[in-house]
Amino acid sequence: MPQRRTSALRSLVYPLEADVFLRQYFPHRLYLSRGPLHRFARLLHVDELKDAESAARACRTRVRVWSRGIDVRVDGVEAMECYRAGMTLYMNEVERFIPAVDRLVRSVATDLGRPIDQCGGELIVSRPGAGAPMHFDSDDGFNIQFRGRKRWRTAPNRWVANPLVSYGVGFADIGRQLSAHASGAMRNRMPANSRTHTVGPGSVVYLPRGTWHETRVIGRDDSLALVVNLRVPNRGDRVIDALKRRLLSRPEFRATAYPMGASDGGWRALLSEAAREVNAITPHELFSDPSPYLFAFFSPTPHDRCTLISPGKARHVLRVHRARHGSTELILDDRALARALRRVLGQPGGVYGATLLEEFGGDSQNLGRALRMLVGGGLLRRSTDPP
Numbered sequence: 001m002p003q004r005r006t007s008a009l010r011s012l013v014y015p016l017e018a019d020v021f022l023r024q025y026f027p028h029r030l031y032l033s034r035g036p037l038h039r040f041a042r043l044l045h046v047d048e049l050k051d052a053e054s055a056a057r058a059c060r061t062r063v064r065v066w067s068r069g070i071d072v073r074v075d076g077v078e079a080m081e082c083y084r085a086g087m088t089l090y091m092n093e094v095e096r097f098i099p100a101v102d103r104l105v106r107s108v109a110t111d112l113g114r115p116i117d118q119c120g121g122e123l124i125v126s127r128p129g130a131g132a133p134m135h136f137d138s139d140d141g142f143n144i145q146f147r148g149r150k151r152w153r154t155a156p157n158r159w160v161a162n163p164l165v166s167y168g169v170g171f172a173d174i175g176r177q178l179s180a181h182a183s184g185a186m187r188n189r190m191p192a193n194s195r196t197h198t199v200g201p202g203s204v205v206y207l208p209r210g211t212w213h214e215t216r217v218i219g220r221d222d223s224l225a226l227v228v229n230l231r232v233p234n235r236g237d238r239v240i241d242a243l244k245r246r247l248l249s250r251p252e253f254r255a256t257a258y259p260m261g262a263s264d265g266g267w268r269a270l271l272s273e274a275a276r277e278v279n280a281i282t283p284h285e286l287f288s289d290p291s292p293y294l295f296a297f298f299s300p301t302p303h304d305r306c307t308l309i310s311p312g313k314a315r316h317v318l319r320v321h322r323a324r325h326g327s328t329e330l331i332l333d334d335r336a337l338a339r340a341l342r343r344v345l346g347q348p349g350g351v352y353g354a355t356l357l358e359e360f361g362g363d364s365q366n367l368g369r370a371l372r373m374l375v376g377g378g379l380l381r382r383s384t385d386p387p
Helices: 006-015 018-024 039-043 052-058 076-084 099-112 174-183 234-245 265-279 283-287 291-295 333-344 353-360 364-376
Strands: 032-033 063-067 072-074 090-094 119-126 131-136 140-147 149-155 193-197 204-206 211-219 224-229 297-300 305-312 315-322 326-332 380-383
Touching: 006 018, 006 032, 006 099, 006 204, 039 140, 052 076, 052 090, 052 119, 052 380, 063 076, 072 224, 076 090, 099 119, 099 326, 099 353, 149 224, 149 333, 234 265, 234 283, 283 364, 291 353, 291 364, 297 333, 297 353, 297 364, 305 333, 326 333, 326 364, 333 353, 333 364, 353 364, 364 380
Parallel strands: none
Antiparallel strands: 032 204, 063 072, 063 090, 090 119, 119 224, 131 211, 140 204, 140 224, 149 193, 149 211, 297 380, 305 315, 315 326
16 A cells, blocks of 8 residues: 555644545635644744744845835845834745745645645734734635734625735725726725634634735734645636637737737637637636646546556556446556546545545646546546535
8 A cells, every 4th residue: 555645735624634625615715723733843843934033034035014004025134123113024935945835835736736836835923913904815825823823803705706916905006907806895894794713823724815804913922824825727817828729829810919000800800710719618628737637526427347457567557347338448657646546436426636646646747637538538527516
């Protein structure tokens, strides 16, 4: 039996199993884990995570400093002066200079089947009494409380659904994009249905993008929180990317687009061609990147039996026999991957793709492509949500 790999996602959502979190919370519902701090043992003795000064000293990017009415970026020395004055320090891309955070971010990306460039690490340090005013973020995030205690207030966002940019009360300009997507007047205080959560060391708040929230450090100790954020493509991006791939495969759409000499008739003809390409896009094209398959739910289609044979060291044949359709064979060069796929086909109740990485490890891109092959071959049914 292969050695079971520790799941970073499982640690974040303790005591839930990872597949329960994915099925019941991700990516739309807030979740609060109050597990023990020692589940993050590999991070507890990292020098850069001991206190604000250690983090600011190690930070290789300019530190964002904010308080009510203030939001600026400064270097490490100035940051500590601001911090002692009661302001909050916000350091992004910390995985670039803290190897232990980089390992955590990569593990979470693997568990969720996300490309690593869509995940990142951030540090937020605040003194007692400090905090963040009412705002929302455009990314999902796992907020891990390492030191100190913090009080959260959260509420659903009825002002703008699925925001593409972050925003907070007191921002001077909401921007054209956000104002175009918003409905009604912007709120200036937390909604009446907001909820309060008090967290301490070891707590993790999973915050879906767009959720209104405000925070305040309580007690006598400084607060240090590590955020693993997720920048996930939206549906519009998927459709645009699929259409762009189709259009740029044709020379007339790769031509230079200067307005001089362009006729309305010529552009209308191109737009008509583009509309035909839109209608020709298949759902599978929207997920040509295999990684979304890793956090999809799969259930096998009916079959009589599934066998795995290995006629050579680097050749593994997964054979699935279906009474009405005969046998289908997949040839793979990775035994662990072949065993993972066989496990999927042997689970009548279905399975999440990320669970396979948790148990078998391996290359997430190869597993994503293999799952896509099973779906394309009619051996698996794919659904974002379980039946």
